[in-house]
Structures are given as structure tokens and as C-alpha cells.
Amino acid sequence: MVNLTARDVEATMRNQHRVRNVSLVAHVDHGKSTLTDSMLAAAGLMALEDAGKVRATDTRDDEAERGMSIKATAVTLGYDFRAMRTGTATSDRYVVNLVDCPGHVDFSPEVTAALRLTDGALVVVDCVEGVRVQTQTVLRQALGERIKPVLVVNKLDRFFLELEVHVLSNSPCSVLSNSPCSVPSNWLRQTGILLTITYTCVALQLDDGEVAYQALRRVVEDANAVVAMYSDNELGNCHMSPENGTVAFAAGLHGWAFTLSSFAKLHSTDSSWSGVDEAEMRGRFWGENFFDAETNKWTTCRTGSATCERGFVGFCYNPLRNVIKACMNDKTSLWPLLNKFGVEIKAEVKDLSGKQLLRRVMQAWLPAGEVLLDMLVLHLPSSATAQRYRVDNIYDGPLDDPYANAIRNCDADGPLMIYIAKVVPAGDRMGRMYAFGRVFSGKVASGNKVRVISNKYLPGGGGKEDVFVKTVQRTGMLVGKTFQAVDGVPCGNTVALAGLDAVIVKTATLTDERAAVAAGTIKPLKFSVAPILRKSVACRNPADLPKLVKGLERLAKADPLIECSLEETGEHIVAGAGELHLEVCLDGLKRMAGVDILIGAPVVPYRETVVASSSRAVVTKSPNKHNRLYMDARPLEEELLQAIEDGRVGPRDEVTSRAKLLREEFGWDAGDAKKLWCFGPATTGPNLLVNTCKGVYYTGEIRESVVVAFQAASKGGVLAGEPLRGIRFHLCDAVLHSDCIHRGSGQIIPTARRAIHAAQLAASPRLMEPIYLVEIRVPKSAVSEVYNLLKTRRTKVLERQDLGFGTVVLKAFLPVSESSQFVQQLRLETSGRAFPELAFHGWRLINSDPLEDGSKAAMVMGEARERKGLGPVPKFEELGATF
Structure with missing residues (x-):
């Protein structure tokens, strides 16, 4: 492994064609952080043995406690594209600016901020759970920002180690060998396959991998369906396909991954592939391509022969299954397999067994970090390429002015244009914060004076109080929670700046101190959620009020969405996206303020x-x-x-x-x-x-x-x-x-x-109330309990979808005013078998006259007026x- 120094990374930054800015996005618990570990290991920033265990980008204590990402974490790493193959340093170096984003819907503003700073998205999907609501949301946001996506179908180890598949007698699998054509794409949804989670290491018993292939194909097709719905013509073709190398398959927890190219290279020495290039080999490993080992011929449908297998199953899935089975059950058969595939492992690895052996063998054979970094370098655009088609989507000024032209050309010698998307606590006792953003044109260095245009500034509206001139004290890169100082950062890269946090709240645009032409600003972020749940905060000791106010100011800066306000009644109000978001932010407020805080009951806003x-x-x-x-x-x-x-x-x-x-x-x-x-x-x-x-x-x-x-x-x-x-x-x-x-x-x-x-x-006049769109996954045996709970909370059920696995998905509108303790009560009523997701959907009219005594709207209005101290x-x- 070749490690690049900070000086090597800084030198590579100057070539915008060798810079990749990438966000890792997914639904919660689909494995982004474990995959990030593998990429950090491939870049030499952590030990390969620790990849998937450390979760290096979960830098906060509460993230470790909850086992989930809460804040987006940036990591700048250097990657030598050829060194991974030759073992010696080369000039084929790249800089990859990764941002690991949280997956919970309450923290989606962190995703929005990260997408503005990046040009590509690594979309991670659990191979069993498939494309979920938050996956669709982040894909829609990415395409709206003209971010090119690539796909990673993660947790393939669940196929081999956790899931037992029992094929029922009426399943298409029982007659699959006699079927003249492939199984339809919606096969898994329509069959009676029963998936049973087990906690023993049992190899997956499938009909030669066909079910696994159909599950993977369904995930890819579902992701592409979302892409087709929200694609942007300016972005070009964003279709993700294994044949083109824009889809990878991984097991982040165990640190291995592959693309079809991985196995195309593995089988390239086979005589049956003589004269066939790698691209054609990849094409035969996916889709309706079947290989008959007895006749050594390829066909586009099943021949009915017992030796006829789908290309993916025979050349990708079966080798994986054989190695994993040997690691778990029969080490004596493992070594010949590894010799056949050209895998060299260290002597101490041979003494391991079970999952430990499996992990080390698979990391040596199919290292996830190399596969994913290769995919980012080869299939995601550089800064210089992406800014050409993103400029009109992000710049709010005239598209023919010097700033727009400099952004379009990614011109390091042009006028300075930086967008600050978030403010990151430095983690020191002095309470300092770094402004984290993207240099779109020009170059920023320590000591530069910059004009800071706040997010409240309106062009042509005066607003001198929203424009400041400040000096950049230090420039650097963020590597997790570490600030790594550099002399300067040119355009096309993400950057962390020290010394500007006093005048930046959430976002800002930075330009030259003395610009010859008035600069436009970078367009404001569009969040998929809104701060619709509010709580009041107060000091237990009134003498601590100044500390509370200072803590609220820091909290408002550090979170892209949170709103802190002072009501006319004197109450300090904190507004967030949901219960979890507010809970995390209020815990952070206690640490920032350093005082004992009293938290009021949730308050729901109306319109x-x-x-x-x-x-x-x-x-x-x-x-x-x-x-x-x-x-x-x-x-x-x-x-x-x-x-x-x-x-x-x-x-x-x-x-x-x-x-x-x-x-x-x-x-x-x-x-x-x-x-x-x-x-x-x-x-x-x-x-x-x-x-x-x-x-x-x-x-x-x-x-x-x-x-x-x-x-x-x-x-x-x-x-x-x-x-x-x-x-x-x-x-x-x-x-x-x-x-x-x-x-x-x-x-x-x-x-x-x-x-x-x-x-x-x-x-x-009427009142409007905020509503959540709730998606609940629940076994059929517990559906009645869910319906009973929904009936008590003024909920409108929209859709019921039967997934065919004994699992039902319910979608419903839930008023935010009825959402308090909803998740906890749902889990209690269903004994933990229901998994809800709540996302803000919009505003719904309360169908009653607020001026009519005794109506629902009148009661809501009366409570609000009483709380605010208003009269009739x-x-x-x-x-x-x-x-």
C-alpha cells in the first residue's frame, strides 16, 4: 500500500481533472460508514484489519452510542491509481474529497449541504432491504443538484451468512430449470419465498444463485427507476448498470467488494474467452446471458441443460459462494481455490477460522477500498468537468459575468468564489468552528481577506449589515475530526477555513475583498424537510442566561436546519425536523452552553x-x-x-x-x-x-x-x-x-x-397543520396492531403494499401534532416488529372554521393564542x- 503525504495531496489538488468530490448517501443503516473505512484503509489512513469495525467517520460520542451517523463528516484522501496494482508510487495520483452523510431522514439537511459541495454521489443500498424512502429522497436531491450517481449494493454477506431461503413448492424456483426464459424483474415481489433471519452461519441455499441474482437486479432496477424519474438533461445519461462499471456489489462490514470487471479479469485467462475484450465479458456477466459448461457455448435463454447457468451465477456468484463456504466450513478446500484465483494471503491468516478467516481472505481477494475508489475515479466527473454543467444550477448571478465564467472553467486564476455549506465545531475548549465549503473559482490561502456574503443577503436590497470583510486565519483539509493545515486550496476542492465563524451562520458566499465586478451569490440550499417541531428551552438558574444564549448561537451555526428564535413572550425556541433531530440538537446545546437546561413540551407550528x-x-x-x-x-x-x-x-x-x-x-x-x-x-x-x-x-x-x-x-x-x-x-x-x-x-x-x-x-380564514408521510414495514401478523394505533391519531392511510415476504408496507399521513411518542408506542404495540419512517410531507388544511366556537380549528387557535399571550x-x- 502506498501512502500519500499531505504535501502530495496538496500538489495533486492543483490539477482539477484529478479531483473527485463525492458524497456517500443512503438510507439509515445501509452501510455507508463501514464502506468509508475500506476506502480510508486503501488510502493508507487506517489499518486494513480495522476497516468496517472502527467507523472512523463517526467522530462524535453520540454517534458511537447510537450506532448511526448524525453529522456529515468530510475526509480528504490521496489515492494512487496505479500504485494499488504495482506496489510502487506513480504519478497517477488523485484527490478524493469524501463526505459521509447520515441516513436518517431527520438529518437529511446534512445531505443537502454535502451535495452542494460535491459532484458525484456514491449511493449505497442494502441488498435485502432494497431502495427505501430515504434512498429515493437522496437520489432526487442529488439529481436536482446535478450530481452524478453510482451505486453500491451492500451487505452481500447477508446472502451467505444470515439468510436462509426456503423455496415453497409453488415458487418459480421449483420449475426454473425448465423455464425457457429468465425470471421477470418483479419475481421476488410476486412469489411466496419466505426469508427467515437466522443467527447462525449457514450458507445460503438457493437454486444456484438465481434468487440472489434476481434480488440484486431488482435493487439496480429500482434505483434506476428513481434516476429516470428525476434525471436532468444537462447531466446526461445517469443510468447505473453493472455492465458499465457504475454498479458495485459489496460487504462493507467484512471489507470486500467487486464489480463485474473484477471477475472479468479473473476469468480472462480462460480459453473460452479468447479474443473477447473486457467490456464484452462484463456484458455477458449480467442480464439474459447463459453459459453451458458442457458445450462451452453462450445463449440468451436457458437451454434446459443441468450445466446451463446464468453468466452472473456461474462466473461471479458461484466463486464467491465456494470461497465463503470453504472459509466457514472446510479450510482444506480453501487453499486450492485461492491458488486458482491467484490470491496470496499471509501465513498468520491461515491460523484463523470462521468469520475472522473469511474477512481476511475476502479483503485480500476483493478489497473493497480499491474497487470503490477505482469506480469513483473512472466513472464520476472531475471538478473541471462537473462545474461546466453545474454553474447555472448553483450560481445566482448573471451567467456571463466573470464569476460565472470562472466557475464554469474551474479557473484557479479567476476571481474567488467559495460557498460555505456548514460550520463545523473544532472540538477544542475554546469553542472555535471551521467554515467548511467548496472553492468554485480562484484560490484561497491563509491570510487572504475575503468578503463574506451571508445567507440573508438579497441582491439590490442594500443589506450592508449582511456583508462582512474578514481575514482567513488558516486554510486546511478535514480528515474526519482532524484539521490538516495546508498553504492554500485551489478551485475544485473542498476546504476548511478558520477565523470566519464569528460572521457565518449556517451558509455564506465568499468572494474577493476588492472585486472589480459585483459578485452574485451561490444559490441557497433547498431542504427536503422543514423545522416543524419546536421546543422551548430555559435555564434552571436565571444567572446562566448569557451562556444559554451563546450556546443557542453556536447551535444555530453548526446545524444547517435548526432554527433558534426568541418569542415575544421571552421564550427561547429551538425548531428541528423531528423528535430525534431535536433530541440530538438539545443534547448538543447542553454541552455547548455548559449549563443545566429546562426543556419544554413539543410545540407544533401552524400556518x-x-x-x-x-x-x-x-x-x-x-x-x-x-x-x-x-x-x-x-x-x-x-x-x-x-x-x-x-x-x-x-x-x-x-x-x-x-x-x-x-x-x-x-x-x-x-x-x-x-x-x-x-x-x-x-x-x-x-x-x-x-x-x-x-x-x-x-x-x-x-x-x-x-x-x-x-x-x-x-x-x-x-x-x-x-x-x-x-x-x-x-x-x-x-x-x-x-x-x-x-x-x-x-x-x-x-x-x-x-x-x-x-x-x-x-x-x-383557515388554519393549516403540518403532516408527516409515514412508511411502516411490518409483518402481516402485526398489521392489525398498526391499524389500531393509526386510528387513534387522526391518520389517513394512503397505501398498503404486500412485498411477498410476509411483510407489508403501509403509507399514511400523520399529523405532526399526533406524532409525539408515536415511534415508541408503535414498537411497543408490535413488540418491536414494526419499523417506521417519518418524513415531513407538507401542510394540510384543518377542515373547520377557526372562528366557529367548539371547532377543531378554534381549539388549536385558542391554544396558540393562549401560549403566545394573545387576547381574543x-x-x-x-x-x-x-x-
Whole structure:
């Protein structure tokens, strides 16, 4: 094994064609971290014997305790492509910037942040569990970021060591040898195969591997179905296939993996392959290709002969099975097999037995680290290649300005453009943090002064308080929890920067201190979940409040999604994606603050909307009685609402192009489309303020005041002080005093806010509640218990799918307000046999009038107003509004 030094890695970074930025993504517990160990071992960063055991990228204590990744962990490693084969250092070096991402849905914002910084995704799928909900989510996110995926079908050791397959008499396997063609792709779902987990090392009893092949093919096809659904034309062909080398098969826990090329090389000396190149050999190892050993001929369907086997089974699966069986049961037959395959093992390995022997033999024969790193180098794009088609997807400025051109060309001599996707605690007693991101153009070095543009900055909106000039104290690479300092990092690489954490909250764009041309920013991240579960926190000792506030500031910086806010009642609120996310973040808050913290009960946020248009415009008068504003409200079109939340329509769009889109795609009036004043709340939310006044003077002068009132009103509606969602407000008319002194902001802002609240009341206001999409895997014998529990929590069951293994998948909508202790109670009711997954799905209307006493919505509204210290809902007269 050839180890590259930090200086070697730093030198290789300068060649962007030899840089690979890769995220490891998967569903929870599908084996990402164990596979990462193997790649670290192949790069010389850990001992091969420890690969799969240490989980080096689980750097936090709570990750080790829970046995799951919580934070994305970056590792920069050097890889000598030829040295793995020759044993001597060569000039064929690559830098691989890996980011091992968590798989639990509550921590998917970590995946979103990692994908922005990388160009390729190593998607890991458990060969038995298959493509799960979170697998689909991360694939969709990756393709949305124009990230090219490759696939690893993991945990193949489960086929050989854990699963016993009993083929029922009516299974297609019993007649497989007489079948003239292959088994259909959905065969495993339709048959009566019973998979029974055992805890003894029993070799898998299959019909010569055919069932194993069908299971693997199903996983590959399911993954490609997701890719086909969300593929991007600019990204090109992302179809993953074993024949092309973009699918690997692995057992991360035992440190071995292979692609079809591995066995193509193994069998290349066979006389039956004379004159056949490696690509053609790979093609015959997958799909409808069968080899008859007796006639030494290939066919595209079964001949019915006992010696006719599928290519994958005969040339890949059977050699694996024979070696594993020999390791576990009969060592005497193992050594001839290893000699046949050209595998050399150390003398001390021969004294081992069982799984220990299996592990060392398979690592020597099919080392996972080499196979996976080879696949990343050969089949994922370099930085220089990827940035050409990613620039318009990530850059928010003009696509012909110097910054866009430098990103497109991955120009190390161009203007500096860095995106910081997250802030990482340094792990020292001083509480320092590193800004972790990607250099898209230019080069950053220690001592450079950079302009830090925060994620709150809006182009053209002033916002000088959101732009800072700071000095980079140190530049470096992250290797797990270790910061490795380097002189400088050129474009195309990930980077860790010290000295900027004081002004960066979550994300930021860094540019040159003195740029000749105003720089655009990197587009904000789009998360697949939302911070919809909240808890209040307080100090047990009031004197510790400053420490709590400092801890909340650090927590808000360190987590991409978490929101920390101070309510008008004085409560400190922490909002997260789910119960597990909040639990982890609050545990971290206790450590960061170093004080005893009291945690309140979960608080569920709601949204306010309207379901009808105002019958007439409402009018409110200014305090001096010299100005009148006329407002009406109506529901926003569902398609437009979705487009705003997806980022297709927003305040950063060019006015003319946005007006054209609103007119042509959403049927807006041409005049209204041009007079869209703002989005809200926070200038980006899914509510619109439109000026539809005609022939009214001075509206341009009051615009800023009306917008300020709209932002405040949309942040807290009239019903329960909750944010508005999906409402379009029109400023229909205005009567304004001719003297600007009498129509200043002090007169217009409160008037406009009362008008907006009154218009909301006049348009059939309603409340919306957040809902989870729940997927529950449960044995058929426990389905009734699951249904009984769902009935008690206002749940709507959407789908029931029978997998054919005695297992059922239920999908349902679960209100977030009903989700407290749901997972624990479900496991209790089913004796641990049900496995639920909860993911935020969206907002659902509460079908009752909140202004009607005794209704469900009225009770929700009353609880929210009482919690916030609000009085009764104001009436029209109290708002000073009339029709």
C-alpha cells in the first residue's frame, strides 16, 4: 500500500481533472460508514484489519452510542491509481474529497449541504432491504443538484451468512430449470419465498444463485427507476448498470467488494474467452446471458441443460459462494481455490477460522477500498468537468459575468468564489468552528481577506449589515475530526477555513475583498424537510442566561436546519425536523452552553391561509384620517404556491421574465404580473403583495411602508400569530394626502397592517397543520396492531403494499401534532416488529372554521393564542376596517 503525504495531496489538488468530490448517501443503516473505512484503509489512513469495525467517520460520542451517523463528516484522501496494482508510487495520483452523510431522514439537511459541495454521489443500498424512502429522497436531491450517481449494493454477506431461503413448492424456483426464459424483474415481489433471519452461519441455499441474482437486479432496477424519474438533461445519461462499471456489489462490514470487471479479469485467462475484450465479458456477466459448461457455448435463454447457468451465477456468484463456504466450513478446500484465483494471503491468516478467516481472505481477494475508489475515479466527473454543467444550477448571478465564467472553467486564476455549506465545531475548549465549503473559482490561502456574503443577503436590497470583510486565519483539509493545515486550496476542492465563524451562520458566499465586478451569490440550499417541531428551552438558574444564549448561537451555526428564535413572550425556541433531530440538537446545546437546561413540551407550528376571495375590498384609515388603503385577499394558485416553495419563482428573478412566467404559466393579468411588489414573510415566503391600483398618485412613495407592513403581517397572521401561507393580497385602491408629511411611514405601516389582517378575515380564514408521510414495514401478523394505533391519531392511510415476504408496507399521513411518542408506542404495540419512517410531507388544511366556537380549528387557535399571550381574535371594528 502506498501512502500519500499531505504535501502530495496538496500538489495533486492543483490539477482539477484529478479531483473527485463525492458524497456517500443512503438510507439509515445501509452501510455507508463501514464502506468509508475500506476506502480510508486503501488510502493508507487506517489499518486494513480495522476497516468496517472502527467507523472512523463517526467522530462524535453520540454517534458511537447510537450506532448511526448524525453529522456529515468530510475526509480528504490521496489515492494512487496505479500504485494499488504495482506496489510502487506513480504519478497517477488523485484527490478524493469524501463526505459521509447520515441516513436518517431527520438529518437529511446534512445531505443537502454535502451535495452542494460535491459532484458525484456514491449511493449505497442494502441488498435485502432494497431502495427505501430515504434512498429515493437522496437520489432526487442529488439529481436536482446535478450530481452524478453510482451505486453500491451492500451487505452481500447477508446472502451467505444470515439468510436462509426456503423455496415453497409453488415458487418459480421449483420449475426454473425448465423455464425457457429468465425470471421477470418483479419475481421476488410476486412469489411466496419466505426469508427467515437466522443467527447462525449457514450458507445460503438457493437454486444456484438465481434468487440472489434476481434480488440484486431488482435493487439496480429500482434505483434506476428513481434516476429516470428525476434525471436532468444537462447531466446526461445517469443510468447505473453493472455492465458499465457504475454498479458495485459489496460487504462493507467484512471489507470486500467487486464489480463485474473484477471477475472479468479473473476469468480472462480462460480459453473460452479468447479474443473477447473486457467490456464484452462484463456484458455477458449480467442480464439474459447463459453459459453451458458442457458445450462451452453462450445463449440468451436457458437451454434446459443441468450445466446451463446464468453468466452472473456461474462466473461471479458461484466463486464467491465456494470461497465463503470453504472459509466457514472446510479450510482444506480453501487453499486450492485461492491458488486458482491467484490470491496470496499471509501465513498468520491461515491460523484463523470462521468469520475472522473469511474477512481476511475476502479483503485480500476483493478489497473493497480499491474497487470503490477505482469506480469513483473512472466513472464520476472531475471538478473541471462537473462545474461546466453545474454553474447555472448553483450560481445566482448573471451567467456571463466573470464569476460565472470562472466557475464554469474551474479557473484557479479567476476571481474567488467559495460557498460555505456548514460550520463545523473544532472540538477544542475554546469553542472555535471551521467554515467548511467548496472553492468554485480562484484560490484561497491563509491570510487572504475575503468578503463574506451571508445567507440573508438579497441582491439590490442594500443589506450592508449582511456583508462582512474578514481575514482567513488558516486554510486546511478535514480528515474526519482532524484539521490538516495546508498553504492554500485551489478551485475544485473542498476546504476548511478558520477565523470566519464569528460572521457565518449556517451558509455564506465568499468572494474577493476588492472585486472589480459585483459578485452574485451561490444559490441557497433547498431542504427536503422543514423545522416543524419546536421546543422551548430555559435555564434552571436565571444567572446562566448569557451562556444559554451563546450556546443557542453556536447551535444555530453548526446545524444547517435548526432554527433558534426568541418569542415575544421571552421564550427561547429551538425548531428541528423531528423528535430525534431535536433530541440530538438539545443534547448538543447542553454541552455547548455548559449549563443545566429546562426543556419544554413539543410545540407544533401552524400556518394561516384563506379558502375564498374577499367579497369586497376592506378599507382602513390612517391615524390622522388623511389616508385610506383598500385591500383584498384571495387564495394563491396551488401550482404557483408549489413553484414558490420549490424556488422556481422568487424575489431574485428578473422582473420581466418573472412577469412573463406568471402570465403564461399561471394565467395572471399582464398588469398584475408586472406590479408584484414582494414575497413574504422574510421576503421569500409563499405569499404575494400585488399593487393593482389604477390612476392613484404617490403609490410608489408608500411602497416601502406597505411592504414593511406586509412582511410583519405575513410573519404573524390575525388568527393565531402564525405565518401566512398561500395568500395573494391586492392593494386595490388608495386615497393619499398630497403632502408627504401626512403620508409618512408612521401613518402607512399600521394602516396597511390592519388592512392586511382585515382582508384575511374577510376571505374565509383557515388554519393549516403540518403532516408527516409515514412508511411502516411490518409483518402481516402485526398489521392489525398498526391499524389500531393509526386510528387513534387522526391518520389517513394512503397505501398498503404486500412485498411477498410476509411483510407489508403501509403509507399514511400523520399529523405532526399526533406524532409525539408515536415511534415508541408503535414498537411497543408490535413488540418491536414494526419499523417506521417519518418524513415531513407538507401542510394540510384543518377542515373547520377557526372562528366557529367548539371547532377543531378554534381549539388549536385558542391554544396558540393562549401560549403566545394573545387576547381574543380582533374584530373588524377593532381593526378599524370597513367594506
